[in-house]
Amino acid sequence: MNLTLKIWRQKDAKSPGKMVTYPISNIEGHMSFLEMMDILNDELIEKGEEPVAFDHDCREGICGMCSMYINGEAHGPDRKVTTCQLHMRMFKDGETIHIEPFRANSFPVLKDLMVDRSAFDRIQQAGGYISVNTSGNTQDANSLPIPKADADLAMDAATCIGCGACVATCKNSSAMLFVSAKVSQYALLPQGQVEANDRVLNMVNQMDIEGFGNCTNTGACEVECPKGISLDNIARMNRELMKAKV
Numbered sequence: 001m002n003l004t005l006k007i008w009r010q011k012d013a014k015s016p017g018k019m020v021t022y023p024i025s026n027i028e029g030h031m032s033f034l035e036m037m038d039i040l041n042d043e044l045i046e047k048g049e050e051p052v053a054f055d056h057d058c059r060e061g062i063c064g065m066c067s068m069y070i071n072g073e074a075h076g077p078d079r080k081v082t083t084c085q086l087h088m089r090m091f092k093d094g095e096t097i098h099i100e101p102f103r104a105n106s107f108p109v110l111k112d113l114m115v116d117r118s119a120f121d122r123i124q125q126a127g128g129y130i131s132v133n134t135s136g137n138t139q140d141a142n143s144l145p146i147p148k149a150d151a152d153l154a155m156d157a158a159t160c161i162g163c164g165a166c167v168a169t170c171k172n173s174s175a176m177l178f179v180s181a182k183v184s185q186y187a188l189l190p191q192g193q194v195e196a197n198d199r200v201l202n203m204v205n206q207m208d209i210e211g212f213g214n215c216t217n218t219g220a221c222e223v224e225c226p227k228g229i230s231l232d233n234i235a236r237m238n239r240e241l242m243k244a245k246v
C-alpha cells in the first residue's frame with residue numbers, strides 16, 4: 001500500500017503545532033499501525049529529520065500508552081482495539097490518514113503525538129486502591145464468597161487500561177467512563193466496601209480539580225473505548241456518589 005500521512009508535529013508543549021504531510025510506501029496489511037509509524041521514523045532518521053514522537057510500551061493492548069487520534073477517531077477506525085493492535089488492512093491503498101494526539105485541556109500535548117495523562121494518575125492516587133491490614137490477622141480474600149455475576153462485572157470494569165480514549169472522544173472531555181470503571185471494580189466487591197464512600201468522593205473531586213468536563217450521556221466514549229467499558233459503570237458511580245454524600 002502507498003499512503004499519505006498527515007501528522008501533527010509540535011516541537012514541545014509551548015510551541016504551536018501544525019499538520020505535516022509524509023508519503024509512505026510498501027506498507028503491508030498485516031503490519032500494525034505502530035509498525036507503520038516505526039517505518040516512517042526510520043526513513044525520517046535516515047534523512048536526518050526529527051522522528052515523530054509517540055507513546056507506546058506493551059504493543060499488545062495492555063498498557064494504554066498508544067494514544068493517537070486517527071482519521072477523527074481515538075485508536076482509529078477499528079472497534080475494541082488500541083492503536084498498537086490496529087492493522088493497516090483497515091486502510092485502502094492511496095488513502096490519506098490524519099494522525100493527531102488526543103485532544104483535551106487536561107491532557108496537554110508534550111511533543112508531536114505525546115500527551116501528558118498524569119491527571120489520570122492523580123485521580124487513581126485519590127482513591128483507586130484498597131488498604132490492606134497487615135496485622136497478621138488479615139482475612140484471606142479467597143474466603144469471601146462473591147456472586148459470579150458481581151465478579152464478572154468487576155472484572156469487566158477492571159479491564160480499563162487508562163488509555164484516555166474516552167476523554168479524547170467526548171465532546172465535553174469528560175473522564176467519567178474511566179473514573180467510573182475504577183470506582184466500579186471495587187464497588188462491586190466486598191473488599192472495596194470499607195473505603196467505598198471516601199473513594200468515590202475523593203476520585204470524583206480530583207476529576208473535577210483536573211478540569212475534566214461533565215457527562216451528558218452521549219455515549220461516544222463507550223463506542224470508542226478499546227476495552228468496551230460500559231456506560232452502566234457511570235450510572236453505578238453516580239449511585240455510589242449519591243450514597244456517599246447522603
Ligand code: SF4
Binds near residue numbers: 160163165221
Ligand atoms: S474507559 Fe476505555 S477509553 Fe477510557 S481510559 Fe478506560 S479503557 Fe481507555
Ligand code: FES
Binds near residue numbers: 059062063065085
Ligand atoms: S502500546 Fe500498550 S496498549 Fe498500545
